[in-house]
Amino acid sequence: MKYSLLGLIKGAGNHHKDWPAAWRQPEPKPAYDVVIIGGGGHGLATAYFLAKEHGVTNVAVVEKGWIGGGNTGRNTTIVRSNYLWDESAHLYEKSLKLWEGLSQELNFNTMFSQRGVMNLAHNLHDLRELNRRVSAIRLNGIDSEFLTTEQVKAFCPIINTAPTIRYPVLGASLQRRGGTARHDAVAWGFARAADRLGVDILQNCEVTGIRREGIRVTGVETTRGFIGARKIGSVAAGHSSVIAAMAGLRLPIESHPLQALVSEPVKPVLDTVVMSGAVHVYVSQSDKGELVIGAGIDAYNSYAQRGTLQVIEEQMAALIELFPMFSRMRLMRQWAGIVDVCPDASPIMARTPVEGFYINCGWGTGGFKATPGSGWVFAHTIAQDRPHELNAAFTLERFSSGALIDEHGAAAVAH
Amino acid sequence: MTAQSHRNPTGGRIDRARTLGFTFNGRYYEGHPGDTLASALLANGVHLVGRSFKYHRPRGIVGSGAEEPNALVQLGQGALTEPNVRATQAELHDGLAAASVNCWPGVRWDIGAINGLLGGLFPAGFYYKTFMWPARAWRAYEWFIRRAAGLGLAPREPDPERYDGTHAHCDVLVAGGGPAGLAAALAAGRAGGRVILADEQAEIGGSLLAGGGTIDGRPARAWLDDATAELAGMAEVRVLPRATVFGYYDHNYLGIAERLADHLPPAERAGRARQRVWKVRAGRVVLATGAIERPLVFDGNDRPGVMLATAAQAYANRWAVRVGDRAVVVTNNDSAYQTALDLSESGVAVALLADLRAEVPAALAQRLSRAGIEVAAGSAVVDAAGGTRVTSAEIRRLGADGTTLEGPARHVPCDVIAVSGGWSPAVHLFSQSGGRLRWDEAIAGFVPDISRQAEVSVGAARGTFDLAAALAEGARAGAAAAHAAGFGDGTATAPAANAREVIAPRPVWRVPSAGRGKAFVDIQNDVTAADIALAAREGYSAVEHLKRYTTTGMGTDQGKTSNVNALAILAHATGTAIPAVGTTTFRPPYTPVTFGALAGRTVGPLFDPARLTAMHPWHVQAGTRFEDVGQWKRPWYYPRGSETLHQAVARECRAVRTSLGIMDASTLGKIDIQGPDAAKLLDLVYTNAWGGLEVGRCRYGLMLKEDGMVFDDGVTARLGPQHFHMTTTTGGAARVMAWLEEWLQTERPHWRVYLTSVTTQWAVAAIAGPNARRLMAELCPNIALDAIDFPFMAWRDGTVAGIAARVFRVSFSGESAFEINVPSSQGMALWQALMTAGAKYDITPYGTEAMHVLRAEKGFVIVGQETDGTVTPGDLGMDWIVGKKKPDFVGRRGLARADCKRPDRKQLVGLLPQDPKEVLVEGAQIMADAAAPPPVPMEGHVTSSYWSATLSRSFALALLKGGRARHGQTVPVHAYGKTSWAQVTEPIFYDKEGEKLRG
């Protein structure tokens, strides 16, 4: 049943009794052409594009818990494509273009709000880097502009731009097409759309092993039994190393907690996304009114989805430095996701030495924005058994050849 | 109206001797010390306090503490305003001003209430199904949605108040000062342990403050007074009232938010910290956090006047407030019987107690009937009628399975419905600690099951509702916790209390509907039972899906009163058992914590304290503009009069090139390296060879990461056969120090090398220019200064201006230069002496900007500017510094990888703009093809770009693909819509042979 205002009006007449399940809860088939491990946004998007773009519909997404329960449901919802290196810029821009039509594509309102993403510069080094970045981004055909301190103040009047603060705001870059989206809706929207194309979404189905014949995969062992698969795509951010180990692979990945928090909801007060590397803040306001604030990565490996108080304390100090008026706001909820930290702060979306086993991981702190684009190129990689030109550089081999895509500048502040 | 219409003349824990005036929505009321805003409003007969989040339905006070979902107010004004404060937790003070949130123009008549009429259009998750057309219109829809959402208003001014943070260690931390917590603290304290007892309320006592009962044969409140007095007398016990244990983190680390001044009128807060966050490392934790009463889910259960039974009881007993004139009590358990009696005693006419259970507790029912209160067994309130206040309750008999109604409807007029739907142990902190929960059928609630940390839950927090048992549990846990820390023998005697028979509650999660009303589960977020059923139908049947789809439990109360009801209704809708549905993870904080309190003192000047050199006051006096480099404040340039940056830098550069400049170089990192294997360490971490360096000489070195990328650079001097002085970049000092230690300790532990960071031991003035040696000669009698005795890249000990100094002949400017190191305490004296003596050469202080220009003219790179973690020595044209014969150094193998050998790597070049007056933008990109449409292929970027006063033209350094083979080419350089052309050159523009710096 198509979602529409008309549908809601009809529903109002009969207590909304007719809305069907957004996706089926099927029993696993004995085998699929493709099994996607991980029912997060990236995995569901991969399944959707496999079915939609490549006609591969005999697909299962296996999820150990509930879909969207990993980093998809734990991030700060920022979407942008202002990346330095060509490879990243083109990938994230593809994703951003998909975001721009995603609600209509999926018939599910993902609430992609292009309210702009502003990155602040606080010292001369920041300014140089910002010029470099903006210049490269624009030449790549992506919108980005430079704002002076006065323009920063005009665009976001509540930022403290006083020259007397510890790290004064010297300027900013602004990507107006960037913004935020409703994170859960992305998972649900892709799930519903993929389901309608025939994809089986198998929740509470944890992968416990990967079966191989020689160097070729044959399926996955799960808590719901063995499921055969000609191809397997691992999209299990946070647990990528665990899944890879089942296939006998070692990855250049460490799992770390990344914390975030929200304030109590208040009336609109912040209309854009503000990010600062030097002061270490990224903040926006959700449609519900909460300030959504990203904190730092805890320094140790962890699979625990919980963080520490000191990271939150530092985060609050940084926020108040830039927004002194937020001091009396209150922390309502803090949580953590487990992110794949990759040495060059760029993802891996590639074939592996194990035939039929593909891996999509290493998004670090910035995977949410890539959700549709990641699914799009990964579906191509699995269906065609070769990367799309957009992900050709994001290989595993780069870690031995040295051809890294070093985006630490982009990730200097988690996002 | 100032009379407290619903306040009783006696009783309660308030101070009637003093009257406090306050305003709510602009109207003046009065209350007393001891009141909360909620109790004072109720004392004045005010129930209607707000409008709901989605439907803007009128809402009243539901609870009496942290669980309150409805009564959120905007507290205070101007810079002191605070949104979404629970009226039940705001202590009354004279002059308090509060207002309702989320309604306009007012709480009685609110335009948003139109949403209530259209409610049918807004089921759970309606926004996912619409607002998609036309594409890109979401921003417009969003504008309206955002304004409708949100609750209170954020402050618009900086917070004038300050906050504290503090650390504490204790043997036993007791969270919660109710009977169980008090018993635990007493037992642990008596054993001699260091105890912290924290309770969120202004007064310690928890349920004892509002309830009756006897302990040790005396009224419980008398026992409470003795207990608090005894604790106050124990030297090792710290009692923190107004202190919420909000977070339970790893390794028994807990956060406590203490309110120090919120209960005072603004005028009395001056000089005090407003709040303080305690960070406590506890040996053992006793969780005595009590339980939270659940509402019942029936139609109209959100009307003002419908409140939790315990709250009604607390208002009667603790605050001597009659919550209404005529009450109906509805319960599924025993506890509300006492409420009915207490209400009756306080002067509220109790029309009826409806007990959902067919079998009622006989003794209690008898007491009610003696008090003239009818008990309707097997009955429930199925609808509450009214508008801005409940006016009547519809009572029906429940069918045997709880899903049907029987018999006729009775409409009982009332202005209060006191509700008890059973109790949920407050397991929030336990869950945060990583403990696992278990569903307990007997109490119909989640209780702690398996612990992960050194804690124990006691009393109502673990489902022990009986007072005697709770006291015993507390005493036992307190004694055991103290014993574990080495105090006492682990035993304690518990005070005696009257035990009560308890008949199990009858969970009826959704009281059957008699009509068409809305039955609310999450009353703050306007989530109804129908919404939960819809979510289940649509497949959002995982608990987290339910929460996220319907927003139940996502409000400022985080579902304290609603989570279990929502879970149970979901279980019913999906035909599963509650434990199979599971529970959500409770996340910190238990109740919201002020951002400012979490930041504590780390704001303003203490946000990240600036590092200043010994000469800083001189720079400030000179009107210097500073640059932030890491944490350091470095002089950027020294404008004279109205000079611009450009003018000042040109003047400073000319001074260095033609006469004499002076720079504060104190911020460079300095590491003292000693030991027999010191040279080996240098050989390992630098690319070049160090063994042959003579004592008295210096050498430039480049450090790489293991992947072969440039990481830091600097000059290192050999002070003795086994003694070196290393310098690093300003920003890299700590990194390099850690790097060296890491290699030493983890890879070469057998080497005998000792490192000491001496960055701040030394103040450094660098003098540079053709007159540098002359000035040195004047001030430095004991060092032979000519180029043969004291050559370039050498160092000497001596005195400068009478100050013991270590002088290095190194140069980053390309001129003859001396870096004079003196003890930091002598830095200012040295600087002043140099300035005075150098006046005849017009000695000119120069900052980092001029330094950058001067070094760029020489083609010297700055790590972090010409490099970005992707640049090899070869890329910089510095292959000469990479020891080909060295068997090993950090980064050697990395450099041999395929990608590091590509001929088209980006390499350092010089650029001369075609327009010699144009200074290229630093960061501008070099295009492969100026005519190409986007995406334009790029070949590199400008890393440094300046106006050179020396060359009388602009110039730049850049990284360019295959750049070394492209000298002479002209390339298009682009930034911000402008394409300029520049000629590629060798990256050196001044004194190529280096005669000046050697001279």
Next chain:
Amino acid sequence: MLLIACPFCGPRDETEFRCGGESHIARPGPAETVSDERWGDYLFNRANPKGVHLERWLHGHGCGQWFNVARDTVSHRVLAVYRMGDPPPKDLTP
């Protein structure tokens, strides 16, 4: 805030330390004999286990010493602390 027992100073708050990642990674050599793959593995690949992790910590705001910690990456419990160069406790070796 983890509580880590520095083998030299005793139990201290996590903020006094720096986590240095996986321990017991041998640096391959001599360089000429090491393949690109082997070198890449040394530089970048990590075990990243869910469970017992043998890792290095530096007591930077204390004695300045590196040491090893065996810690569970799910419960965050510290299972053992031992000096650099010492082998991991046998029962904790994966």
